[in-house]
Amino acid sequence: MRQVRPDQWGSSTPCKEWSVHDLVNHLVYEQLWAPELLAGCTVEQVGDRFDGDQLGDDPVRSWVLAAAAAREAWISPKALIRPVHLSGGRSTSVEYGWQMTLDLGVHAWDLARAIGADERLDPDLARTLLEYAREHLAEFAGSGIFGPSVPVPDDASDQDRLVALLGRTP
Template sequence: MDLIEAHGRAMTEFDARVRRVRPDQWGLRTPCAEWTVHDLVTHLVQEQLWAPELLAGCTVEQVGDRFDGDLLGDDPVRAWVLAAAAAREAWISPKALIRPVHLSSGRATSEEYGWQMALDLGVHAWDLAQAIGADSRLDPDLARTLLEYAREHHAEFAGSGIFADPVPVPDDASDQDHLLALLGRTP
């Protein structure tokens, strides 16, 4: 599966869970330490809003604090839908994967940035599903693809504070369970 397809599937997975959040669930805890459902969706909305800016060549300094704070307002689902649509449009533009991007961690290829975004969307779709009691099964092909990416880049994640330490799972666990465990979640 190529990056654009993986990103689209991961975004669809997260979108499906956001649309299932009931009004009384925004304050629920998620598997992400210290984050509520509201915090988790805010994080993903912020990431989606950053994507068009970074893919257009802006630096972190140029974007500044434009996307800080509570971006969900009175209609969190709408905030997500608008941010996701803008991000997806930026990712599928013909020149999206050509330019380097300026991330908080430094300069990177837009392809590397895209894989990071796809991984974050996919894993947080599971986190959100767990928090709200929705179906947490990810598309099996997406889980396999993200697992391959995560295994290749695990050394970069280790010690960065981005993900918790890996947890053990049986060798015969599903690709999804291996992915989640590698990123510090208990499947």
């Protein structure tokens, strides 16, 4: 996020309906939800508290603060043993963690692609997220969360397979 130049906030991203600003706002929004959900709040209890623009005049600072709060929530002793209430229903916090990690990993690639930065994900992370995405693809299908899969060559990297599986053109 620190690499986004002022003139790039309105640039398009691989997420067809989002600009760079919209994408970063989504990431901040998701981070803001984490402490609430990991504390046991329901979607109804949180309500529309995080709707709208969360970036203000300093998008990077908004990200740093939201990510720090989410990190603190994730490292709390009860974070991984408490169920969470997601928009799709009750889930384990471990599953929620996987969903968040997939979202962050793929959107890191989206952001890098949009601003012309280094797109490389850690190879172990890409492989692990690809395995997770393959296992859960049926759950994503038709949800609108990700676009339709894009074909890749047989020798494509795990990262290229991951982003293609989730509707991006590597």
